[in-house]
Amino acid sequence: MLKIYNTLTRKTEEFQTLEPGKVKMYVCGVTVYNDAHVGHAMSAIVFDIIRRYLEYRGYDVKHVMNYTDVDDKIINRANQLGEDPLKLSQRYIEDYSRDLANLNVIPATSNPQVSKTMPLIIKFIEGLIQKGHAYAAANGDVYFRVTSDDDYGRLSGRKLEDMQAGARIEVGEQKEHPMDFALWKAAKPGEIFWESPWGRGRPGWHIECSAMNLAELGEQIDIHGGGNDLIFPHHENEIAQTESYTGREFSRYWIHNGMLQLGGEKMSKSLGNIISIKEFLSQHSSDVMRMLVLNGTYRAPLMFNDETLAAAERNVERLKSALKPASSSASGLNADSLSALSAAIESAGTNFTEAMDNDFNTAGAVAALFELSKFINTARDNGATADQLKSAQDTFKQLAGVLGLKLEEKKGSSEDEAQVEALIAERTEARKQKNWKRSDEIRDQLKAMGVTIEDSKDGTTWKWS
RNA sequence: GGCGUCGUGGCCAAGUGGUAAGGCAAGGGUCUGCAAAACCCUCAUUCACGGGUUCAAAUCCCGUCGACGCCUCCA
Structure with missing residues (x-):
């Protein structure tokens, strides 16, 4: 029985889907204005592993990952470069999807974009206004009315009263309540805009995901994922918007990955302590990046340093050793050794599933692979033939594949x-x-x-x- | 200050009530011309600290200290 830690309830719960055998999963993608870094890679890999495991367990998974292609930072960058913002974001969308492919991340079932979801976003906002959950300000902004949502703050565990102290209102904002957030932002002169009932403007960040979710997966989904830095305000606001709009529970499980740490701090564009995915992959294989993630706990901070990197590198080599062919002079194993090997195959499968069922305990799953590799290598050393190794190596490859490891040797010209x-x-x-x-x-x-x-x-x- | 996650060997880390998985590093060995790889052996009476509950706690409760994340854009 698969169990998943749910940020919403702060408990590990048995996984039950809305529809038997089907999983609807939405994961927040990136804002495309720059090279993606290994922190983004971590998040993508975490949800790739989750998807692969759900599929291994027999679920039919609809996996949606969005691209935020309309945003302040994109506009700023485009202005600097003198480029059309949508062209710029399109360039980075293609770039990022290449990065993901190079990381052996299975492409999402669909990749919606904000710029292509505009009619629904506007309809969504209109609906919220009609229901009294939102209001248009005189300057053309539209805000979500947080006091209209009794549950506001339940994902992040915050109370509206506590939040007010730190809240601040930007110059020019016309909010009823300091915590009200923008659904629609009036366009400033020279900015990209879309026509709307409130004048020219563009959507706020949070409404985009709510709308794309609704468009791709419907009113209710099984899993909503993303980095834990998105819990507040992004996911909190998504819940507020969607549940106010549909009147139903939005996502059953909320899964959040921890932050990749470089030098004791979160790797982020704003801090500038970045290693890009391309940079990483020019030095290491995609398996090494994945192993780094697998060695840790997806919810906890991931230590990224020379030592953990070297360990990951060695781990990958070690796993590869299990796939080396039998010796050509192999004379064959005796019956006892053979049955020991098949027992090892069986327990590797059991231990692997047990670990993964426990909130995707990849460190435990990898341990099961290490144990099987030891048996395979010993069997080979003891003269197992290719035939005798086959089923163990097949199982090994299959399980490694569930984790997304390729275990391929490098190729040269x-x-x-x-x-x-x-x-x-x-x-x-x-x-x-x-x-x-x-x-x-x-x-x-x-x-x-x-x-x-x-x-x-x-x-x-x-x-x- | 508020909210949240967490603190296990030199490092990464599993285990969350029944007496410490796995990997890296390190040391010793088998194999090898020497290596490399693989394999074998060694490596935490102890789980931040102080109390408490229990026959039994790394695991539950209280307190203290510390780390990280969020509270502004962020995977």
Whole structure:
């Protein structure tokens, strides 16, 4: 039985879907005006793993991830570059979806955009005004009336009275209550705008997600996800808007990932302590980024530093070792060893599922993989044939795949490979003649080319490192 | 100041009432011409601190200290 920690109730609850066998999941995507960083990668990977696991458990998952392509920061950046804001955001949407593909994140079922949801957003706001949950100010802004929502603050555990102290009203805002938030912002001169019943303007941040959610998944969804920095005000406001509009419970489960930490602080665009996804992937494989996430708890802060990175790197190599082929001189395992291996396959599957069922405990799931890899490697060392290893390696690959790990060896160009093969042939000849000096020279030369070699009874194998 | 999450070996981290998973690092060993990889062994009588509940607590309760996130845009 799958259990999920629900931010809304602050409890780990049994997962029950609105419709049997189907999951409707909405995850907040990014605001597209800049290169995405590894913190965004963490969030994307967390929900990718959740999706993969739900599918592994047999659910049909509708996964929606939006793009915020209308926003102050986009407008500012576009002005700086002298570019059309929608063109700029489109460029970054394509860029980010490439990043995600490079991270082996399965594309969402759909990726709605604010700029393409405008009629529904306006209709949504009109509905809120009609029901008394929103009001238009004289300057053309429209605000949500927080006092019209008895439950306001229930996701973040805040009370309206407590929030007022810190609240502030920007110059020019005409709110009834300091915590009222903008649904529609009147356009300033020179800004991109859409026509609306309240004049030219653009939507506020929170209403976008409520509207795209409604458009893509309907009034009620199973899972709403995002980074825990979005709990307040973004998700709080989404709940207020949607539930005020539909009169029904919005999302059954709220899942939030923790923040990736660099140097003891959250990695963020505003702090500037950023490592972009592209930068990361130019140095490491996508599996390493994923392993970093898998080693931790998705809800907790993720430590990103040289040590955790090195550990992730080693972990990936270790898992890959389980997929190495049987020795060509393998003589076969005896019956006892074979049954030990099949017992290991079974318990790996059980332990994996048990861990993942417990609020996506990926660290435990990875531990199950490590245990299976140890059995596979021992079996290989003891002379298991390819046939005898097959079902263990198949299970291993399948479970690793549920976590989104590729465990592929790096590839080089075919010319380079030919050169490597030639050098290895020369080295093998040198070793036959016990010319260790030449042999080691070649090994160093290969290392400089980025090739790691391993000698065994069956000959020399190599890989790009 | 308010709200929330959390504090487990050098590091990352699981476990949330029955006596500390897993990985990295480190040390020793098998294998190897030497390596590398793999495998084996060692590595927390103890879970921030102080009280309490219980036959039994890292796990529950109270208090203290500390960290991080949010309260403004943020995955």
